Amino acid sequence: MARAQALRSLLARCSTKCPAAAAAASSSCLRRAVPSYSQRILPAFRAASVPAVLTRSLATTARGGAGPDEPGAEEDEEEAEAQEWEEDEDYGTEPEIGDGGNGGGVLLRDIKWGELALASAKEVLAEHFGDDVAMFAFKVSPKGYVYVRLDKLTNRYGCPGIEEIENFNRIYKQKLDEMIERGEIPLDLAVEISSPGAERLLKVPEDLDRFKDMAMKVQYFAEGDDLVSDQADGIFLLESVDIQAEHCVWKLANVTENRAGKGRPLSRKQRDWRLQTSFQSVRKVTLYLD
Structure with a gap:
């Protein structure tokens, strides 16, 4: 119930980001400790003057401590709430085609586990989504952050629905958790799923026909x-x-x-x-x- 109320509140704040779809926020983390899973909503990443969907959830947080109904659970939750999402290190820089952000494309920065995380994201799209949802951008950070931007090809602005964003986040984090358990990627990993907005760079000439009816x-x-x-x-x-x-x-x-x-x-x-x-x-x- 608390999560639902938080989600509705967040949707109200983010509804201006996309005329066709509001946004929820989500980040995924898995930490080394005795599994005790919980989920929370983080504040919106940043206000945008573009139609974009931003989804971030604390997916599976494995940590020691009290269970949800045990003494100390509230303190554990407050400690988790205090964790801040890393500001995108490329925020404020001039976007370029292929930069993994507003310029689209893939940016792995020679990070060893980046290829595995990218392949897993592609598998989720191929196995669970239609041809109208594509990956606009994918970027990883040395600090363990994964940024994925999904593009709804049949939407005027490229905004996927909130259900599509949440479904991708849920399935993707399951795959990442399995990879973490196998020791293929780091334990401390956070994921941000979003959609491109009007700040996206359009490729010339590839993207022009798609948006030819828009200013x-x-x-x-x-x-x-x-x-x-x-x-x-x-x-x-x-x-x-x-x-x-x-x-x-x-x-x-x-x-x-x-x-x-x-x-x-x-x-x-x-x-x-x-x-x-x-x-x-x-x-x-x-x-x-x-």
Whole structure:
């Protein structure tokens, strides 16, 4: 009952992260001691101005001490509550394609158990989820943190439902616990399951067609000029992509930033204006939320 109340409270705080799905938070840990399993909800990782689902649960915590109905159980639980989740060491850095975070891809940092944890996550997706759920990003930390971002390919923003996030977390932590018992990965391990939000970097041209009906913030370099001095950005809609010629054509999105004044539509000149960029000249593309 207490966990359900905590979950509902957390959902209320996180509901703005994704228009289609709210988020629960979860992290998994298994520690060396006599098994005494419990589960708790950690605070939301950080507020996001993007539609993202973040799930973190203290999955299986094996530690000595009193059982849930024994004297001292409350003190043990309070001690667990005091444990803080590690701030992502890459938080605040400029995202790059393939960085295991907003740039997607896999980042193992030459950590020995990283390949095993990655293979296990892929197995969970292949065996228990359909083709519409994919792994957007996977990253491990030397301190024993695993960051997994799931992408719902059929969702407008890529947000999986909270049930899908929790199911993945439950099955994945079971697999990790089995690997821990076999001594294949460290005992102290925590897992964060989340979804990518609008801060995700879109690959050019691979991701453009999927989000072609959504406004995008595009940073680009002017063709043939100095790359540094002529960097520009804008809020656009994709009009066309030419894979063979390796260029795309953009038009201004009908958003506040592009309008002449409040409540005024785009002018005819703005509606007719087009920007053509080569794939190489596009520096960064993210989703835009008005």
